[in-house]
Amino acid sequence: MRGSPSSACGWQVHFRLEGDATRRDTGLRVISDIPNGGLQRLEGQNGIGKTLAVRLLELCTGRQPFLDRAASWATLRELLHQVTVTVEGLSTEDGHDAKTLTLELADSRDWPKEPEDVGEWLGHANLDGKSIPITSIRELLTVQRIGGDEALGESLAADLGRANERMRWLQRRQQMRHDAWGEHVAAVLRVTAAGTAFDLADLRETSATLQNEFGLFQSAATQAEQEAQNAAELGRLVQRAQDLLQTQPRIEAELAAAEAAERATVVALDGLDRQAAELLNKSHKAKEIRKRVDDLVPLQRKRQERRERRRLDLQAICRAADLSVPVDLIAADELGRNMREELEQLRQQRLSHDRAGLVLELVADVSRPVGRAVAGGLGDEVLAQLPAGPATVRDLEEGLERRRQGLQVGTSSAATKINDQISRLQGRLAAAARIADAVRLLGKAESDLTATRTEITEVLSELSRPEAQSYEQVNEQRAVLVDQLASYLQQKSTLEAELAELLSDGGEEELRQRVAAIGATLGLAVQYALKMSPEAADQRTRELAEVADDAHRRSVTAAQERDRAVQEVAAAESAVRAAIHQLRDDTLYGWLHQQVRIPPGDDSQILHNFLVRLHGAAQEVGDRLVESLNDVQAVEEAIDELQSRLNASARAGNIAGSRNLPLGAAVRRYYERQFADKLTADELRAALFDYGRDISVDLEEMTTSWTARNGTAQTRPLEAFSSGERAFAYTQVQLQQLAQGPQARNRVVFLDEFGAFVARERFDQLLRYLRHQALGSIADQIVLILPLRERLDEGQTAELKRRGGYVIKEVK
């Protein structure tokens, strides 16, 4: 089929609409046929679908006329169902054969629920049987409807309505991403919250500070303890010096006396020995008896000496065991039992009071295999899944070391006291265990001595009675002297031991030097140290011990605080690792990896810094999302308010003040400029302002102002412009804008709802304008849609019946 050329671009086309709606079986009516022509006049009854057909054709050619008619869209979508639109006589680029465009619209119930930009959802299109994209039709054919039934204010308000529909459309289109982005950003904010809940560097610094404090207190405690020991030693040496001064002369005098007595006794013994020898020489059996006595006397001496040693040994053991002499073996056994019970009690006490010591042993036991595992390269392996998070082998090693240091601080004092008690008791028990043997050995020595004495007595009994009596007397005197000699020797030994003990720290000069040296460690001048009393030294010792105790307590407190800080750091690091683990491995955050690089490795400070930055970035994007929504909503509300005020003004002259909405003033100023530009179009300027100039619009007062040709300033309310006054000029403007817009090969314009508002003389003027200035240059085909006239001729009546309520003819 060939169309009718009307211009360099397009031909006049023939529209056919076939489908459920044109067959009147859906409740929605659409006229089905608009033949080709130049300037046509379509008259029809109300409700037959004239306007709907035009809007449907606009939709088919890429315009969405329902953007501000959501309700009409819903009805259309529900009732239109399937329609095929055929456009015959289209001009194409080759310019020769007319083409036929066929659009098989998709079932309207499958169209988008909200009016959207025209896309492939509309259906399938082909040009002369060859499939073409729906969106390419707009380059081939334009259909535009111009309405003539609005007053100026309503017309401007309709512009606002369309703008607002576009805003709402934008909001709907953005909603999916807005919601999805908002949820994903919220998820990032949640997982990175661990990074903002604390300052890891600060926690670490606190931990290091507390560790330093602990070290300082520990060092102070050690120093004070050392000074206290020095003060105690100073007191002891001062006391020793005094003792030396007071006691040494006495001991030395007593020792000299004992030595003198010893020498005298030895001389006396020699005399008695000589006397005994002379007695024996007088006897006829003398030689034999003397020989036997000479053999026994040395043995008697040895046994006397041995008995003395045993006696002294027993005394020493009894002192060590804290027993009195003579020894009661039954009482000694009882004492041993008591000491063993006490020892057991002390050991139990150590168990309960020295648990830290036991834990310390356990820490040492566990540390060894853990250290080997770290050395073996297993440091990063997770060893335990703790409530605070996974703990690696290296975590455990570090934690054990920190615990060991803390335990060492807390155990020294109590453990030392108990251990000292145990040590002392064990010494007494060891001594007590030797008592029975010592008693037995002493008894044996005494028994041997008695036997030797008896044997000597028996040998001497072989002498004559006077000789024997004399010898017995001499021997008894001798035995007495031997006992005395042993006593002197014992006394001398004791004095020598006492003197040795007294001099064990050195003589007077050495003591002075030591006192001076220790005094210097305590900051004491030499003279003061040498004159210091033992009581003053004790006082100084107690003071320093208190200082040491105080420093020790502070070090324990610091260790506890440090341990808490270390735990906080560990918990923070664990939280950071858990968050990073989620970001790395949880599919919920997979999208983030496309552009965001999560730092590798496990340096918790680097990872924490990243979490903080990511949290800030997510916060910023979240804020931007909120701002973007606020922007659109604010513009929408401001346009909505302006539209309401404009409608109220146009319909009832009701001028309400604007509310102080966000962006309200900006929207008002924007549309004041837009509307002023629109009204400045030559056709409108001529029709509405008698060629006035400087046209402006005030949407606060709902007026328009201009400068008349005579130079006077004019102001007129918007509602004062009638629709008829506006329609002709407005149509010219719309047609001019169509001419200035994108040019399709074929252009068809429908002027809808004009007849009731355009005065007869203006209607003829409009027809002349359309025929001579618009047809061909602006549009290839123009269809005026008017109400059905009352009088129809016979042919028109038949056509009315055939077409279903409308007639159409070329305007001559």
Added chain:
Amino acid sequence: MSAESGTARPASDLAANVLELLRDILSDEPNWPAGSVSPSVEERLKLQRALVPPDGSDEGLAELSLWVASALQA
């Protein structure tokens, strides 16, 4: 902060039209809301444009990743 679209696409006529309207109005009052330190109008329009999916069915998480990355670098 800014982010260029990771999936550059021509905005639809309608989207371009309404975004142009939004730009003109925001340009008239760029300091809205009062006291805010909102980015420039062009930056705001970039996000508005990024939020319009090309085919109506894409969450555009690649673009969101780009926006977060840009904020991280800021």
